[in-house]
Amino acid sequence: MDVTLPDEHRMIQQTVRDFCETELEPIAQEIEDEHRFPAEIFEQLADLDVMGVPITEEYGGLGGDTLMYAIVTEEIGRVSGSVGLSYAAHTSLATKPIELFGTDEQKERWLRPLATGEYLGGWALTEPGSGSDASDMDTTARKDGDEWIIDGTKQFITNASEAGSVLVKAVTDPDAGYDGISTFIVDPEEDDGFEVTTVWDKMGLNASPTCELSLDSVRVPEDRLLGEEGEGWTQTMKTLDGGRISIAALSTGLAQGAFEHAKEYATQREQFDRPISEFDAIRDKLVDMHRKTERARLLTHRAACLYDDGEPVTKDSALAKLDASEAAREVAEDAVQVLGGYGYTTDFAPQRFYRDAKLMEIGEGTSEIQHLVIGRELGL
Known part of the structure; x- marks a missing residue:
C-alpha cells in the first residue's frame, strides 16, 4: 500500500x-x-x-x-x-x-x-468504420420539432447491454466538421429503436460486455442534448483526458495483480532445493516487473493530481496511459513466464491478466495515437 x-x-x-x-x-x-x-x-x-x-x-x-x-x-x-x-x-x-x-x-x-x-452507464463514440479517427462518424441526429431523431451504428461500446443510460455522439451539422458533433443522453429501456445487436466474444475481459448498437430513428426530447449543439467533440476530448487516467490506473492494477501472483509463486515454488525467486533469471524478472508497475503508478498519480489541480493534462494523461498499458502487457507476459506451464493454464491468474492487458493498449486511443497526442503536445 x-x-x-x-x-x-x-x-x-x-x-x-x-x-x-x-x-x-x-x-x-x-x-x-x-x-x-x-x-x-x-x-x-x-x-x-x-x-x-x-x-x-x-x-x-x-x-x-x-x-x-x-x-x-x-x-x-x-x-x-x-x-x-x-x-x-x-x-x-x-x-x-x-x-x-x-x-x-x-x-x-x-x-x-x-x-x-x-x-x-455507457458511452457510444466508436463506429464500425471509424477506427482511430473517432470523429469520422456516420451516426446522425436531426431536429424534428422538439425532438431529435438519431440514426446510426456504434461499435465496441462497453456496458451497453447493461446500461440505464448511454451517451451517444452524433453528427448534427454535416458541414461543420468537428463543430458539427453533439452528445445525446439515450435511455436503452424507454427509447424505441435502440438495440444491442452484438455482444462480442473477446480475447479477454469477457465479463465486461462490449457491444454493437443500432440506433434506428431513435427519438429523444430536446432536453436530452448534453451541453450545446456542436460541443460534442470538445466534450469528447475533455472526457478522454480523464478517461485515459482511468485506463492508466486500471493498467497499473493489472500489472500489480500479475506481479503479485508471480512473486507468490516464485517464492513458494522450489527447484534444485531452493525457491526459484533466488535464481538470478527469476529475481531480475520480478524486479523489472516491480519497476515497471511503480513507474506506471507514479505517472498515473501525477496525471490525476494535475487533473485535480485544474492543470492541462492532455500530455500527462496520454503519457500515463501509454506507459501503464504497455507495462501491464509486459508484466503480465512475464508473470506467465515465471509460472512456466502453470502460467498458461486457467488454474492460475497470470493468463487472465495477460489477455486482459492487451486491450489497454487499444481502448481509449491506441498506443500509436498516444504517441501522436504526446508528440503534438511536445510541439513535434
Missing part, C-alpha cells in the same frame, strides 16, 4: 482492496469463463458508495478527487480487469460528462442514479 497517500485515500484503498479480495477474487476466473456480467458485484460496489467516486455529493457521488478514483480503479483491476473496465467506463465516460456538461435538471435525472450505482 502507498503510505504517501492522504489518510482518506488510504482508507478507501483498503476498503476496496478488502472487498475485492473477499468478494471478487473468488469468482474472477469463473465470470470470465462464463462470459457473465457480475451484476451482484456492482450492487456491492454501490453499497460501498464508490460508483461515483469523483462525482459531487450533491448528486449522490462520493465527492472524491481523481486521485481517489484512480486508486479505486487500480484496486479493482488488481483482481479483475473485466470489472475494472466496466467500472472505469461507467465512471469516466458515462457519468463524469453529465456532471461536467449537463444542466441541473439533467444532473438530477441522469447523473444521480449513475453516481449512486442504481444502474451502469
Whole structure:
C-alpha cells in the first residue's frame, strides 16, 4: 500500500482492496469463463458508495478527487480487469460528462442514479468504420420539432447491454466538421429503436460486455442534448483526458495483480532445493516487473493530481496511459513466464491478466495515437 497517500485515500484503498479480495477474487476466473456480467458485484460496489467516486455529493457521488478514483480503479483491476473496465467506463465516460456538461435538471435525472450505482452507464463514440479517427462518424441526429431523431451504428461500446443510460455522439451539422458533433443522453429501456445487436466474444475481459448498437430513428426530447449543439467533440476530448487516467490506473492494477501472483509463486515454488525467486533469471524478472508497475503508478498519480489541480493534462494523461498499458502487457507476459506451464493454464491468474492487458493498449486511443497526442503536445 502507498503510505504517501492522504489518510482518506488510504482508507478507501483498503476498503476496496478488502472487498475485492473477499468478494471478487473468488469468482474472477469463473465470470470470465462464463462470459457473465457480475451484476451482484456492482450492487456491492454501490453499497460501498464508490460508483461515483469523483462525482459531487450533491448528486449522490462520493465527492472524491481523481486521485481517489484512480486508486479505486487500480484496486479493482488488481483482481479483475473485466470489472475494472466496466467500472472505469461507467465512471469516466458515462457519468463524469453529465456532471461536467449537463444542466441541473439533467444532473438530477441522469447523473444521480449513475453516481449512486442504481444502474451502469455507457458511452457510444466508436463506429464500425471509424477506427482511430473517432470523429469520422456516420451516426446522425436531426431536429424534428422538439425532438431529435438519431440514426446510426456504434461499435465496441462497453456496458451497453447493461446500461440505464448511454451517451451517444452524433453528427448534427454535416458541414461543420468537428463543430458539427453533439452528445445525446439515450435511455436503452424507454427509447424505441435502440438495440444491442452484438455482444462480442473477446480475447479477454469477457465479463465486461462490449457491444454493437443500432440506433434506428431513435427519438429523444430536446432536453436530452448534453451541453450545446456542436460541443460534442470538445466534450469528447475533455472526457478522454480523464478517461485515459482511468485506463492508466486500471493498467497499473493489472500489472500489480500479475506481479503479485508471480512473486507468490516464485517464492513458494522450489527447484534444485531452493525457491526459484533466488535464481538470478527469476529475481531480475520480478524486479523489472516491480519497476515497471511503480513507474506506471507514479505517472498515473501525477496525471490525476494535475487533473485535480485544474492543470492541462492532455500530455500527462496520454503519457500515463501509454506507459501503464504497455507495462501491464509486459508484466503480465512475464508473470506467465515465471509460472512456466502453470502460467498458461486457467488454474492460475497470470493468463487472465495477460489477455486482459492487451486491450489497454487499444481502448481509449491506441498506443500509436498516444504517441501522436504526446508528440503534438511536445510541439513535434
